[in-house]
Amino acid sequence: MTRRELSKDTVMQSAFQVLKAGQIFDGVQARGPGMVMIENGLIRDVDFTGAVPPENATVTDFGPAAWLLPGLVDAHVHLCWDASTDAVAHVTNDDPGAVLDTARTAAVTALRTGVTTVRDLGDRDYLALTLRDQVPPTQRPEIVAAGPPITTRGGHCHFLGGEAEGAEALLAAVRERTERGCDVVKVMAGGGNMTPGSNPLHQQYGPADLRLIVEEAHRLRLTAAAHVHAADAIGDVIDAGFDTIEHFTFMTLDSAGLRDDLLDRVVKQRIFVSLTAGMVPGTPPPPPAIAARIDAMIDVATKVIASGARIVVGTDAGIEPSKPHHVFPYALVQLAGLGMPTLDVLRSATTEAAEAVGLAGRKGVLRPAADADVLVLDSSPVADVSAVADIRAVYRAGHRVPGN
Incomplete structure (x- = not known):
């Protein structure tokens, strides 16, 4: 490649598009002016040399103030949940078609906010897989799907249909998810707040069952x-070898209190912590x-961030009114407000999250052979991470998303 023109070998004699901007965050670091070359839904090359695009390229120059970023990755959403005051009733009682419509709308909403990949950690009737099959990839985020979470009889989110107890049933549950095309197994290791009769301080599965599932x-x-919320259950989850720990709040009977020994193990073992972040201002309280417990939980999150743990952003979008499916930018602002440097916030939402959800190299990066999921911003997210809401354009698999 020369500074004057990209080689014919690079473009393989085929027309493709070029996105140019004054700054690029490639998923790891902020770079200078450059361009991202896209062909057949993939990134063909990323250039910072000032090369002239070839004649057969369609060039979109967003200007010197604009930034190009990898599409964002939300590591914990619920597309089938409508973020209403009774989202549980909707996802439980409404007919499958209505719930699928909710998921379809949620996916479009997330995509327009720059979230080009979501990990859905709890649907009903495997509807996230149905959505993935029915909607073309360019019209929705990439969906990493868990199906109904595995839970005990009457346990947290049992109404989604994932109840299983005993070794044979647990093995069968994992295998069913593989056969249906899921990418991840979600386990309710402890109770939760959204389910009547469930207690987030109670463990639902013992160490042997958790190891078996993993x-x-x-x-x-x-x-x-x-x-998982409570410390004892967190310890069992670490022992079992889970890839990501969701929530990680260290809830106690009336507060929350970090266990330094467990945090140290998570840091040393490089386990991903999916912090539940983001609330839209002006919405009803959680x-x-x-x-x-919110103040104590924020204190725990602040200490987890300061520890150097591998943190990814999981909004839990859909579960209640403060977490609609456009909540992701607010989560990044919250992490920055808790002391995470902006570059680390951006990495947590791109490269780190892509690795956590099993898509390292394909998502969360601007580099050759990665998927051409690109976010274009009007101002610097490094200077102020709230710039992630100043969206000029979103590209999914090389196609510009309508509405931006």
């Missing part, structure tokens, strides 16, 4: 994610159990 998931080349 070993079978890994044998079948699935990743494993654990919903459930009482969360609201009563």
Whole structure:
């Protein structure tokens, strides 16, 4: 490649498009002016030399103030949940067609906010897979799907249909998810706040069951994610070898309190922590159990960030009104407000999250052979991470998303 023109070998004699901007964050670092070359839905090359695009390229120059970023990755969403005051009733009782419509709308909403990949960690009737099959990739985010989370009888989110207890049933549950085309196994290792009769301080599965699930998931080349709040259950999840730990709040009876020994293990073992972040201002407050502990939970999150743990952003979008499916930018602002440097925030939402959800190299990076999921911003997210809301354009698999 010369500074004057990209080689014919590089473009393979075929027309493609070029996106230019004054700055590029490639998923790892902020670079200078450059261009991203896209062909057949993939990134063909990323150039910072000032080369002239070839004559057969369609060039879009967003100007010197614009930034190009990899599409963002939300590591924990619920596309089938409508973010209403009773999202549980909707996802449980409405007919499958209505719930699928909710998921379709949620996917479009997320995509327009620059979230080009989501990990759906709890649907009903495997509807996230139905959505993935029915909607073309350019019209929705990439969907990393768990199906209904595995839970105990009457346990947290049992109404989604994932109840399983005992070794044979647990193995069968993991295998069913593989056969249906899921990418990740989600396990309710402890209780939760959204389910009547469930308690987030209670463990739902013992150490042997958790290890069994993880070993079978890994044998079948699935990743494993654990919903967990209380310290003892967090310890069991670490022992079992889960790939990501969801929430990681260290809830106690009336507050939340970090266990330094468990955090140290997570840091040393480089386990991904999916912090639940992001609330849209002006919306109703979170459930009482969360609201009563919110200050203590923020203190825990601040210490987790300061520890150097591998943090990714999981909004839990859909579960209640403060978490609609456009909440992701607010989550990044919250992490920055808790002391995470802006470059680390951006990495957590791109390269780190892509690795956590099993898509390292394909998502969250601007480099050759990665998917051409690109976010174009009007101003610098490094100077102020809230710039992620100043969207000029979103590209999914090389196609510009309508509405931006």
